[in-house]
Amino acid sequence: EADTCIADTAVVEVVPLDMTVADSTVVECDSVAEVVVEPVDFSLVDSVEVVEAVDNPSEIRLNWDDVNYIERNTSLGGILDVIVLGDNTEYVGYIIRNNPVSGIRFKTLDNKVHMLKWDDIVIYSRRPLDPEKSILSQSPLISTYTFAGLKPLEGLIVEQDYETGLITIETADGSVQRNSARITNITNRPNENLYTPKRKTTKRRAVY
Structure with a gap:
């Protein structure tokens, strides 16, 4: 709820999930209320393609x-x-x-x-x-x-x-x-x- 309040003594437990962040609204007040934390999934990087070409290739020294x-x-x-x-x-x-x-x-x-x-x-x-x-x-x-x-x-x-x-x-x-x-x-x-x-x-x- 948008008007959910959290007292100073309230304890919030957040369970870490892979590739997730917690989305919650916090409003300070004098009463104690239950807090529900709902994770929102997101993807940082779906795929990465790297193509490199350098000026000086690796040197191999031979006798x-x-x-x-x-x-x-x-x-x-x-x-x-x-x-x-x-x-x-x-x-x-x-x-x-x-x-x-x-x-x-x-x-x-x-x-x-x-x-x-x-x-x-x-x-x-x-x-x-x-x-x-x-x-x-x-x-x-x-x-x-x-x-x-x-x-x-x-x-x-x-x-x-x-x-x-x-x-x-x-x-x-x-x-x-x-x-x-x-x-x-x-x-x-x-x-x-x-x-x-x-x-x-x-x-x-x-x-x-």
Whole structure:
């Protein structure tokens, strides 16, 4: 009742119910009256859906001694791999598996797969898929190469000569040559010209 009164000495017992609150009207007066507490059901959240995409995915650090081989998804990027053997045979396409021991599995542009031994490879280089654009603008990753005692370089290795040990790095300012034996670390970042970083997004759906 709307005019129910509660004296100062009255005792009210509330039985807790799951997902409920008590709905009652309290009016102070001098008499003692019985209080009836009626719970009202409600739902805080009926369902929640969360979708997240972060800029920096989790990193997994591996020791080179534990790596058996490296495989590549050939659908990524706009660059071609080029392998030149000692007899001047040239293969143009994609490295699809790189094994430090057995060699390279190479898919040429005619979709044929070739097994190439490391001892037979003289030069490894990269070419832009679209010759009208720079290789840096088409590479899915931009690398930072750290050299012993030298300033780091950001760009992409476009040629590696296994006979001389020299590498050619294409930077934003032009090509730079370095000795590959002096590389101490390589880190990669996404090419923002090709990929727009995904921001963290959260979707919530609630019913009250």
